[in-house]
Amino acid sequence: MSDSGDRSRSVRPHRVVVFVRDGVLPIEFGIVHRLFGEARSRDGEPLYEVLTCALTPGSVRTDTDVTISVEHGPALLGTADTVVVPASDQDYDPPENGCLSRPLADAFAHIRPGTRMASICTGSFVLAAAGLLENRRATTHWKSADAFRRLYPHVRLDPGVLYTHDGAVLTAAGVASGIDLCLYMIRVDHGASVANEVARGTVVPPHRSGGQAQFITEPVPEAAGASTARARVRALTRLDQPLSLREMAAWESMSVRTFTRRFRAETGMSPTQWILEQRIIRARELLENTDLPVDDVAGAAGFGTATSLRQHLSRTVGVSPTAYRATFR
Secondary structure: HHHHHHHHHHHOOOOEEEEEEOEEEEHHHHHHHHHHHHEEEEOOEEEEEEEEEEEEOEEEEOOOOOOOOEOOOOOHHHHHHEEEEEEEEEHHOOOOOOOOHHHHHHHHHHOOOEEEEEEEHHHHHHHHOOOOOOOOEEOOHHHHHHHHHHHOOOOOOOOOOOEEOOOOEEEEEEEEHHHHHHHHHHHHOOOHHHHHHHHHHHHHOOOOOOHHHHHOOOOOOOOOOOOOOHHHHHHHHHOOOOOOOOHHHHHHHHHHHHHHHHHHHOOOOOOHHHHHHHHHHHHHHHHHHHHOOOHHHHHEEEEOOHHHHHHHHHOOOOOOHHHHHHHHO
16 A cells, blocks of 8 residues: 555544534434444545534433433534534523523633534524624524524524535534535535435435525415426436526426426525526536546536536636546546
């Protein structure tokens, strides 16, 4: 084995520390352990080490009829590369002053500057109370949005999305969107191929379009059976071709106006936004998994030209196609 291979295997995996509190939702810290724990390199090596800590080692109450036993105290936060704060049933009755309690403040003092911070559901209240979301874009569960705005008016809250990423701080809207957020972080760290493999192994979609607005009950629901799902499936097979709104509406035998309204209700975004997102996903997969020239990747993903692909990828991912391929191949 080469020296470079020995060095790569000696590097410690990225450490994710899940910080749990009394009343934690078990599914949320379980999501973090499962998804990051499934991520593997091409050689089958774990890419992450996932550990759990609490304010005090020992038994931690959950919001169910079971407790969990946590070995580590808050000092473990000082060793984390990423800290994830799941929700607690206490978050639904936030303190009036919106500040961290003394024990929480002492725990957060262990966290090193530059550590990536993430929350799931109302765990965002903790990040906001710690001052980590000041003037940042963030989200929380839509049912808690009004309370969040009252407590933290200087946070740019967006309750219509599944997750946010602003600098080194990420937030997820609810339980299931914790899955979306973890897969997103894996995708940012190691590319779409690794994230897709984790998604396949846990039998979840590697990427969900739209935001949590699609899950909020509408005052007047659409007629039963009205759906744009078939059009979305068909569009995915034709991303390399022009796709017009009129054509997609015709696939569902709807008017353009009805189709657009129904599409937004089901996905949280317009058909045009959704198509662009799917084309970016396709381009990233091709850049990672094929040797196709960038011009051919642009054509296969429906961008037409390498210039168009470069502009869209730089806007959404922050790098050029060539740089993206060099990073994630």
